[in-house]
Amino acid sequence: MEKKNLRIVFMGTPEFAVGSLQRLVENGYNVVAVVTQPDKPVGRHASVLRPSPVKEYALAHGLPVLQPLKMKDEHFLEQLRSYDADLQVVVAFRMLPEVVWAMPRFGTFNVHAALLPDYRGAAPINWAVINGETRTGVTTFFLDHDIDTGRIIAQRQFPIPDDADVEYVYDGLMQLGAQLCTDTVDLVLSTDGNAPSQPQKDSDARHAAPKIFKETCAIDFSLTAKRIYDFVRGLSPAPGAWCMLTPRDANAPAQVLKIYKTAKTHESVAGGALVSSAPDYKAANTHDPSAGGALVSSAPDYNAANTHDQPTSVEVGTLKAENRRLFVATADEWLEILELQPAGKKRMAARDYLNGFQHPEHFLLK
Secondary structure, three states: OOOOHHHEEEEEEHHHHHHHHHHHHHHHOOOEHHHHHOOOEEEEOEEEEEEOOHHHHHHHHOOEEEEEEEEOHHHHHHHHHHOEEEOOOOOOOOOOOOHOOOOOOOOOOEEEEEOOOOOOOOOOHHHHHOOOOOOEEEEEEOOOOOOOOOOEEEEEEEEEEOOOHHHOOOOHHHHHHHHHHHHHHHHHHHHHOOOOEEOOOHOOOOOOOOOOOOOHHEEOOOOOHHHHHHHOOOOOOOOOOOEEEEEEOOOOOOOEEEEEEEEEEEOOOOOOOOOOOOOOOOOOOOOOOOOOOOOOOOOOOOOOOOOOOOOOOOOOOEEEEEEEEEEEEEEOOOEEEEEEEEOOOOOOOHHHHHOOOOHHHHEEEE
């Protein structure tokens, strides 16, 4: 079968999924319909409906769009059957019932932004960075009854530099995932729908990647500087790690403070000498997010036990300012805060924040 004859229904919602849909369309694959989430109400009174990025791309390229409220709705199922798909491709969508994923004769495969079986769940990119991983990747797998547990078709690895944030990894995996998407479709074509696949080993699932909520993003300054550094990277630029700027005077109100970027100083809060100089955080990011990478090593889980390593001589969360630079005490070292966002204001450099922030020693971050 030629690719122009393979009827594909694409399912996805966010920008991450657009990369794969765009690659399919621009390379001449026969995408006969697109399924995406219903338009999202936005605005003060939720009076404006905002289409998903996938819907915007599909309409701009003349592709039929389906937006079911319920995946088992009979009217939707009748519409889906009418497209007589040979294959369904899913990228960053919702859980599908069997009546949907089993409909095409060649099945349904998903592009997942992690190296399964590790990081099953809704937020694999965030959790990989939060946990200090040095590599991640993308996986294509056939859908089955459970979430992210189907037979693996193919994988590609992607390195995570130590100074990379979620935006960098997201962009890189979107490109890598789009490439793996078309490679997998080609494999399905070349095997007449019998693409080889391997079952996942649950014993290799070291980490989960659950959905991230506001409470998830609260910074725990009793952890080590390295773990907080990774935690901030793993939530930047969105949804953003936060803490409470708390006056030592108990009668004054605390305020929310978001932190987007930090730097390790390697300076002990117990009064130790500076072990090595902090990285040049002003340098341009020279990493290429489109490059794949070899397996390097993995860091332990952010939430693992025994992370409150050493007693400190300075209360965790203590702030100090030196030479227009802002530092916070963690369990072991001072961590420099580079970019932040006070409540009701825009994101800014810490040095600019210090212009109007007097006596940081009178506050704690909690």
